[in-house]
Amino acid sequence: MNDALRNDEPGRRGRGLRRDVELLEALASDEARRSGGLGVARIARMTGREKSQVSRSLRALAEEQLVERDADSLLYRLGWRLFSLxxxxxxxxxxxxxxxxxxxxxxxxxxxxxxxxxxxxxxxxxxxxxxxxxxxxxxxxxxxxxxxxxxxxxxxxxxxxxxxxxxxxxxxxxxxxxxxxxxxxxxxxxxxxxxxxxxxxxxxxxxxxxxxxxxxxxxxxxxxxxxxxxxxxxxxxxxxxxxxxxxxxxxxxxxxxxxxxxxxxxxxxxx
CATH class of the missing domain: 3.30.450.40 (GAF domain)
Structure with missing residues (x-):
């Protein structure tokens, strides 16, 4: 890794964290509570991000049990581990x-x-x-x-x-x-x-x-x-x-x- 990439590593981690927080905030919104969750397309529109990026981030959060996906509706919602914390x-x-x-x-x-x-x-x-x-x-x-x-x-x-x-x-x-x-x-x-x-x-x-x-x-x-x-x-x-x-x-x-x-x-x- 060259020096420029190494020096930017904390900034990239910070931007990634902020993007994950945006996803969690979307899933904590009144709309998400009323509908029992949100789909990838709706979250992408709310956060102004590409669907493919949102999908990857949500899968990573789901692996850590911070969000969960309903098997029937395919909607994402906040996960049990987040509520436990x-x-x-x-x-x-x-x-x-x-x-x-x-x-x-x-x-x-x-x-x-x-x-x-x-x-x-x-x-x-x-x-x-x-x-x-x-x-x-x-x-x-x-x-x-x-x-x-x-x-x-x-x-x-x-x-x-x-x-x-x-x-x-x-x-x-x-x-x-x-x-x-x-x-x-x-x-x-x-x-x-x-x-x-x-x-x-x-x-x-x-x-x-x-x-x-x-x-x-x-x-x-x-x-x-x-x-x-x-x-x-x-x-x-x-x-x-x-x-x-x-x-x-x-x-x-x-x-x-x-x-x-x-x-x-x-x-x-x-x-």
């Missing part, structure tokens, strides 16, 4: 972004603050922050039911009634091991989820276990989708009369985290 990046950014906000909220409220996410059919606590070591009760890594927790009702905010039925079926009692829960059926859960969305946070009192109250507010990603919940829980005897004020403070903290993640700041939005 984004999800892992968001999880890391979520905890990094949320922790300082959680610490401020813990100081403001003098309560323990949890960061919870949806994992399968349960609420998973991924981070706990408290200014009082005696109030930290080993919640990190603990799973809890969706139906009878404030975090669960927030994390289900984007679900439709049909999606709730798919997730829970038509069982008569969603939480048989929690007799204090006011939510037993899918319609009752849907009502509780909508109440939380309208208020801006969810509240529970003695539903998960006796003398335990909690509240949760949604953390949204750059699309506005709920990706986590900031929660406060404690003995009903201590926080039961403060759920409204704690809810407002927690909702404000959750909006601050959401803004850092790219969701425009402002009043809580219902889905």
């Amino acid at each position: 984004v999800a892992r990046g968001l999880d890391t950014r979520l905890t990094t972004t949320a922790e300082p906000v959680m610490r401020r909220l813990a100081v403001q409220t003098e309560e323990t603050v949890h960061l919870c996410v949806l994992r399968d059919d349960a609420v998973l606590t991924v981070r706990t922050v408290s200014g009082h070591s005696f109030r930290t009760s080993g919640w990190e890594g603990r799973r809890a039911p969706l139906a009878c927790t404030s975090a669960g009702r927030v994390l289900l905010a984007d679900a439709t009634p049909d999606e709730l039925y798919v997730r829970f079926g038509t069982v008569e009692n969603l939480v048989p091991d929690h007799p204090g829960s006011r939510v037993r059926t899918v319609p009752q859960l849907w009502q509780a989820v909508r109440e939380a969305a309208e208020r801006g946070w969810a509240e529970t009192r003695d539903e998960l276990e006796p003398d335990l109250s909690g509240l949760a507010a949604p953390v949204r990603d750059y699309r506005g989708r709920v990706m986590a919940a900031l929660t406060i829980s404690g003995p009903t005897s201590r926080i039961g009369d403060r759920l409204g004020s704690l809810g407002r403070e927690t909702a404000g903290a959750a909006r601050a985290v959401s803004a850092e993640l790219g969701w425009p700041p402002g009043p809580a939005r219902s889905s």
Whole structure:
């Protein structure tokens, strides 16, 4: 390789990367989402490139599982590996972004603050922050039911009634091991989820276990989708009369985290 070609190697790699990014952006467009993917000819028109070049680039991206091609329609769409990378990046950014906000909220409220996410059919606590070591009760890594927790009702905010039925079926009692829960059926859960969305946070009192109250507010990603919940829980005897004020403070903290993640700041939005 002569010196001129060697010196231009970084520039050629950079141009190739930009062209690949253009293809990924086309596949992330509203048109691609509406139609379930795009064909080579349409992508070529959108990016102003030759079809043969686009086809070669897409095949290379497909080999790395960054895009995939439907065997029937022959349309390309974003691949599972790309979504996996984004999800892992968001999880890391979520905890990094949320922790300082959680610490401020813990100081403001003098309560323990949890960061919870949806994992399968349960609420998973991924981070706990408290200014009082005696109030930290080993919640990190603990799973809890969706139906009878404030975090669960927030994390289900984007679900439709049909999606709730798919997730829970038509069982008569969603939480048989929690007799204090006011939510037993899918319609009752849907009502509780909508109440939380309208208020801006969810509240529970003695539903998960006796003398335990909690509240949760949604953390949204750059699309506005709920990706986590900031929660406060404690003995009903201590926080039961403060759920409204704690809810407002927690909702404000959750909006601050959401803004850092790219969701425009402002009043809580219902889905």
